[in-house]
Amino acid sequence: MSDKSHDPNQMTGAAMIVRALIDHGVTDIFGYPGGAVLPIYDEIFQQSEVQHILVRHEQGAGHAAEGYARSTGKPGVALVTSGPGATNMVTPLTDALMDSIPLVCISGQVPTHLIGNDAFQECDTVGITRPCTKHNWLVRDVNDLAKVLHEAFYVATTGRPGPVLVDVPKDVQFATGTYHPPRKSDVHRSYAPRVKGDATQIRKAVSLLAGAKRPVIYSGGGVINSGPEATKLLRELVEVTGFPITSTLMGLGAYPASGKNWLGMLGMHGTYEANMSMHDCDVMLCVGARFDDRITGRVDAFSPNSKKIHIDIDPSSINKNIRVDVPIIGDCANILGDILQVFKAEAKKPDIKAWWQQIAQWRARNSLYYKKSNDVILPQHAIQSLFEATRGKDTYITTEVGQHQMWAAQFFGFEEPHRWMTSGGLGTMGYGLPAAVGVQVAHPDSLVIDIAGDASVQMTMQEMSTAVQYELPIKIFILNNQYMGMVRQWQQLLHGNRLSHSYSEALPDFVKLAEAYGGVGIQVHKPSDLDGAIQEMISVKRPVLFDCRVAALENCFPMIPSGKAHNEMLLPEQANDEATAKAFAGGKALV
Amino acid sequence: MNQPASAYFIEERHDPNETHTLAVLVQNEPGVLARVIGLFSGRGYNIESLTVSETESQKHLSRITIVTTGTPMVIQQIKHQLDRMIPVYQVVDMTLSKRSIERELAMVKVRGQGEHRVEALRLADAFRARVIDATTESFVFEITGNTEKINQFIDLMRPLGLVEVSRTGVAAIGRGPEGM
Numbered sequence: 001m002s003d004k005s006h007d008p009n010q011m012t013g014a015a016m017i018v019r020a021l022i023d024h025g026v027t028d029i030f031g032y033p034g035g036a037v038l039p040i041y042d043e044i045f046q047q048s049e050v051q052h053i054l055v056r057h058e059q060g061a062g063h064a065a066e067g068y069a070r071s072t073g074k075p076g077v078a079l080v081t082s083g084p085g086a087t088n089m090v091t092p093l094t095d096a097l098m099d100s101i102p103l104v105c106i107s108g109q110v111p112t113h114l115i116g117n118d119a120f121q122e123c124d125t126v127g128i129t130r131p132c133t134k135h136n137w138l139v140r141d142v143n144d145l146a147k148v149l150h151e152a153f154y155v156a157t158t159g160r161p162g163p164v165l166v167d168v169p170k171d172v173q174f175a176t177g178t179y180h181p182p183r184k185s186d187v188h189r190s191y192a193p194r195v196k197g198d199a200t201q202i203r204k205a206v207s208l209l210a211g212a213k214r215p216v217i218y219s220g221g222g223v224i225n226s227g228p229e230a231t232k233l234l235r236e237l238v239e240v241t242g243f244p245i246t247s248t249l250m251g252l253g254a255y256p257a258s259g260k261n262w263l264g265m266l267g268m269h270g271t272y273e274a275n276m277s278m279h280d281c282d283v284m285l286c287v288g289a290r291f292d293d294r295i296t297g298r299v300d301a302f303s304p305n306s307k308k309i310h311i312d313i314d315p316s317s318i319n320k321n322i323r324v325d326v327p328i329i330g331d332c333a334n335i336l337g338d339i340l341q342v343f344k345a346e347a348k349k350p351d352i353k354a355w356w357q358q359i360a361q362w363r364a365r366n367s368l369y370y371k372k373s374n375d376v377i378l379p380q381h382a383i384q385s386l387f388e389a390t391r392g393k394d395t396y397i398t399t400e401v402g403q404h405q406m407w408a409a410q411f412f413g414f415e416e417p418h419r420w421m422t423s424g425g426l427g428t429m430g431y432g433l434p435a436a437v438g439v440q441v442a443h444p445d446s447l448v449i450d451i452a453g454d455a456s457v458q459m460t461m462q463e464m465s466t467a468v469q470y471e472l473p474i475k476i477f478i479l480n481n482q483y484m485g486m487v488r489q490w491q492q493l494l495h496g497n498r499l500s501h502s503y504s505e506a507l508p509d510f511v512k513l514a515e516a517y518g519g520v521g522i523q524v525h526k527p528s529d530l531d532g533a534i535q536e537m538i539s540v541k542r543p544v545l546f547d548c549r550v551a552a553l554e555n556c557f558p559m560i561p562s563g564k565a566h567n568e569m570l571l572p573e574q575a576n577d578e579a580t581a582k583a584f585a586g587g588k589a590l591v
Numbered sequence: 592m593n594q595p596a597s598a599y600f601i602e603e604r605h606d607p608n609e610t611h612t613l614a615v616l617v618q619n620e621p622g623v624l625a626r627v628i629g630l631f632s633g634r635g636y637n638i639e640s641l642t643v644s645e646t647e648s649q650k651h652l653s654r655i656t657i658v659t660t661g662t663p664m665v666i667q668q669i670k671h672q673l674d675r676m677i678p679v680y681q682v683v684d685m686t687l688s689k690r691s692i693e694r695e696l697a698m699v700k701v702r703g704q705g706e707h708r709v710e711a712l713r714l715a716d717a718f719r720a721r722v723i724d725a726t727t728e729s730f731v732f733e734i735t736g737n738t739e740k741i742n743q744f745i746d747l748m749r750p751l752g753l754v755e756v757s758r759t760g761v762a763a764i765g766r767g768p769e770g771m
Binding site: 126127130131134135138155160188189190191293314315316318319320323562 | 599617618621622625626629633664667668671672674675676677678679680
């Protein structure tokens with residue numbers, strides 16, 4: 001028998017985990033130690049290729065890994081212990097599933113023989129995370145571990161990306177087995193996402209596009225997930241066809257906000273011109289978006305007279321909410337490339353001058369209008385000032401969830417993909433601060449700003465401590481109105497202005513809080529002080545909590561009221577109490 | 592329609608429901624059944640009948656037969672959602688192919704004496720059900736057939752002293768020489 005002790009592929013399960021991370025090009029992971037992952041932490045201690053970022057709560061590790069993934073296009077990795085460590089990961093895993101973010105989570109588990117015994121810090125991790133991962137595994141034999149880890153990375157990053165979880169019992173971490181580098185046979189034969197679009201469908205799409213009188217391109221996060229090639233081709237398609245383009249919240253940056261064909265974001269808080277174009281178009285090209293309910297408004301009145309082309313890598317996205325005429329399954333880079341090729345060879349730019357004139361009239365309604373004040377900072381003004389101050393800088397923006405998120409989407413112009421990290425599908429308050437930590441780890445020299453609300457930011461505030469420990473100079477730009485603004489907005493519009501528990505009677509002194517963490521605190525009340533304070537925030541090379549006191553009762557418009565269609569938007573100048581009450585059919589009278 | 596105050600768009604759907612039988616070929620590995628039925632409960636789909644067994648042990652393949660109801664759009668969603676699960680090889684809509692045979696097996700316990708007992712035996716004979724257990728006051732019948740036939744048999748046994756029924760759920764296979 002050969003002496004296995006000299007075989008370099010013989011190692012413990014814990015060593016395999018670190019080795020697999022290295023083999024998949026992972027340089028940074030986010031985690032929190034605990035009893036069931038100590039062998040892995042011991043391996044991490046004895047090497048220097050993988051940097052571990054110690055968070056303050058496992059949810060922070062998950063969102064940081066998401067921010068890392070979204071800003072790089074690489075998978076984010078989180079390492080957590082069994083029981084509470086794993087259950088604290090449920091929110092980020094679900095968030096990543098909803099927004100198609102490649103995330104690999106490794107969790108410790110109690111030793112195999114104790115599974116099912118209600119052991120200390122035991123929970124049914126694969127059972128709990130089954131519906132919130134793309135796939136998950138419990139590894140019971142150390143000789144399966146290498147295969148499972150490689151498959152986990154493959155599944156997370158291919159097809160429609162998503163989160164995966166590998167649950168590794170402690171005895172498997174200690175046991176010695178054989179490691180092998182990634183190979184094709186590691187993956188289930190049943191998993192083969194389709195990437196190439198059907199040629200007949202592509203021809204049908206081109207003939208619709210070429211004959212369009214009132215076309216619109218509606219792009220989503222899938223374009224960004226697909227990679228730089230898809231972005232390049234999308235821009236080229238807009239150029240070649242001359243079509244107007246709008247995007248979902250997740251898709252911002254794929255087409256530059258300064259581009260001449262840009263209509264702004266669509267959907268519930270999208271621009272008037274984007275939503276009207278969607279409603280009145282005759283041909284709609286949906287690229288990597290999924291007709292989410294925040295986008296469509298009332299489904300039976302959604303774009304009633306258009307032929308719809310839908311490009312998506314996930315067949316289950318087709319005809320889920322909206323029936324489409326030409327579905328094309330595959331990777332949008334491939335399909336956009338094919339469409340462009342056929343279009344250039346066989347079609348010419350359609351004449352859509354009349355359509356652009358119509359769009360210009362909608363644009364003239366100036367749906368993002370707000371009234372500036374000299375006495376109080378308007379939140380929209382704060383975002384615009386932030387945008388102006390960071391223009392031309394190497395900037396990444398994350399957000400929490402609520403009014404500030406919508407204002408950021410409306411008023412911050414994104415020129416490139418991967419620059420905008422926000423929780424779209426799940427709407428996770430507390431996403432932005434840890435996500436900023438992850439982004440800053442990936443881009444140490446860039447300007448990373450979390451546009452936050454005073455309520456959201458307190459959900460994961462503890463990660464300020466992580467930022468200070470690793471000298472990550474993230475900027476937390478808090479639009480502080482002392483309300484859960486979006487909750488309050490809905491209560492005003494739909495619940496008779498009864499502001500049930502949406503006001504924070506007590507808030508921390510954010511300046512002192514920043515200092516307590518070892519960061520920098522800045523507070524600003526007056527519009528005249530805003531620009532100077534933003535400059536100060538940018539120039540500080542340490543984590544900053546920026547307490548921007550804004551108009552308390554400002555609401556987010558334009559808006560598609562519930563049960564309404566795209567062409568029934570409520571514009572800011574119409575949003576007086578009477579009109580609002582009327583627009584919300586069935587909503588209770590406003591006080 | 593008057594909308595209640597809600598952050599969601601609430602709409603009523605009026606498409607009629609259809610019943611479909613789906614054959615799902617999966618990798619036989621721990622948790623695979625939990626994944627499939629978790630999908631149904633998590634997304635609010637119906638399961639009318641579910642049958643699972645390993646069918647090719649060397650390849651570790653199991654076949655799950657599911658009878659489900661939903662609007663045509665929901666049925667399409669179910670198939671796509673099943674198909675994108677990692678351990679799922681293939682999903683075939685046996686109802687759409689219109690060339691499939693569906694069978695289930697039931698064991699039916701009937702207790703009675705005199706006329707009822709004779710009548711139960713006579714009906715069992717007409718339905719080609721076999722007696723697989725008998726005492727002086729009871730029978731257990733084994734019956735195979737499509738769901739409707741078995742329902743019919745059970746209905747007939749009810750007044751004759753039906754005690755208990757055990758059913759396998761539906762198994763389905765396509766006609767002709769081709770495999771799935």
